Amino acid sequence: MFARLARETGARRRALNLVAKDEAFEVQQLAANFESLTAVLPTLEETHSLTHTIEVLMADLPGDLVQILVIVCDRTTEKALGHAQAAVTKYPDVVSIHWQEKPFFGGAILKAFDVSTGSHTLLMAPDLETKPEDAKVLVAAAKEHPAAVITASRWAGGGFHGYNRAKLLANWLFQKSFALLYGMGLTDTTFGYRILPTYLTKTIRWEEARHPFVLETIVKPLRLGMQVVEVPTSWTARVEGESVNPFIRNFEYFRPGLRTRFMKKENILKPESPTPPTETA
Numbered sequence: 001m002f003a004r005l006a007r008e009t010g011a012r013r014r015a016l017n018l019v020a021k022d023e024a025f026e027v028q029q030l031a032a033n034f035e036s037l038t039a040v041l042p043t044l045e046e047t048h049s050l051t052h053t054i055e056v057l058m059a060d061l062p063g064d065l066v067q068i069l070v071i072v073c074d075r076t077t078e079k080a081l082g083h084a085q086a087a088v089t090k091y092p093d094v095v096s097i098h099w100q101e102k103p104f105f106g107g108a109i110l111k112a113f114d115v116s117t118g119s120h121t122l123l124m125a126p127d128l129e130t131k132p133e134d135a136k137v138l139v140a141a142a143k144e145h146p147a148a149v150i151t152a153s154r155w156a157g158g159g160f161h162g163y164n165r166a167k168l169l170a171n172w173l174f175q176k177s178f179a180l181l182y183g184m185g186l187t188d189t190t191f192g193y194r195i196l197p198t199y200l201t202k203t204i205r206w207e208e209a210r211h212p213f214v215l216e217t218i219v220k221p222l223r224l225g226m227q228v229v230e231v232p233t234s235w236t237a238r239v240e241g242e243s244v245n246p247f248i249r250n251f252e253y254f255r256p257g258l259r260t261r262f263m264k265k266e267n268i269l270k271p272e273s274p275t276p277p278t279e280t281a
Helices: 002-015 048-060 078-090 104-115 132-144 165-182 213-223 247-261
Strands: 018-021 024-027 037-042 065-072 095-099 120-123 149-153 159-161 194-197 228-232 234-236
Touching: 037 048, 037 104, 037 132, 048 065, 048 078, 048 132, 065 078, 065 104, 078 095, 095 104, 104 120, 104 213, 120 132, 132 149, 132 194, 132 228, 149 213, 165 213, 165 247, 194 213, 213 228, 213 247
Parallel strands: 037 065, 037 120, 065 095, 149 228, 159 234
Antiparallel strands: 018 024, 120 194, 149 194
C-alpha cells in the first residue's frame, strides 16, 4: 500500500509542474479522487476527549475512515496513552499509535504525513475544540471537491464559546489582514481542522515546527493555486488539559504567512524524490 501511494504521489508531484512564462508560473493540478480518509490526532493529555473523538469518527465515517493516527511524544501522559491503547484494542484495523520523531506540534503532523495512507488526510485535535461531529461535513465537502483543501471556519459557523476576548480580536484582525494580503475570501486560516489531499502533504516542503504549521498547511496550497473550500463549524473551549500554544506565540503566525506570500512557487515543493522500490510479495 505504501509503495502504491508513493508511486501515485510521485506522479502527482510531477503533475504539479511549475512552468515559467515571463516570470509567471502556471500550476498544473492533477485532480484527486476521494477514496479514503486518514484522521490525525496529536495527543498530550487528552483522555475522555480522545476516546469520544475516536468514537464519533468511527460512528460517522463508516466506509471512509481507514486510519486514525494517534501521534504521541515523551510529553504524552500515561493516562492519555492508556486511552489511546484502549482504542487500538477496540479498533485494531483503524487506530494506531505513532511516536513522533521531531519535536513540537509540527513534528507530530510530519509524522502523520509520513504514515498516512488514505487518499485524504484530516487534521484535527483530540480535545473537542475541533468538533468531531463536524468531521462528516468536511468529508462531504472533500468528496464534492476532492482536489481541494477543505477547511473548517469558526467565523463562518457557530462562532466561539469560551474564547479569550483579546485573542478573539487578534484572530479577527489577523484573518482580515491575511485575506487582504492573499486576495482571498477565506475567514479562518489558523484553525487546525482541515482535510488535505494526501499527495499534497507528501509533496510540499513543510518548514514550521510549532502551531504556525497550521497556517502553513493553507497558505502554501494557496500559493500553488489550489482551491480551498470552507465549511462552517463552532469552537468550544477544551475541558481537559491546557493549551500548549500560548497567546504570545500567536505572533509567530506572521512569519510563515508573510514568507510564503512572497516565496517562489518552485521553492514550496520538495525536490524530486527518487523512484520508490516496487512492492514485493
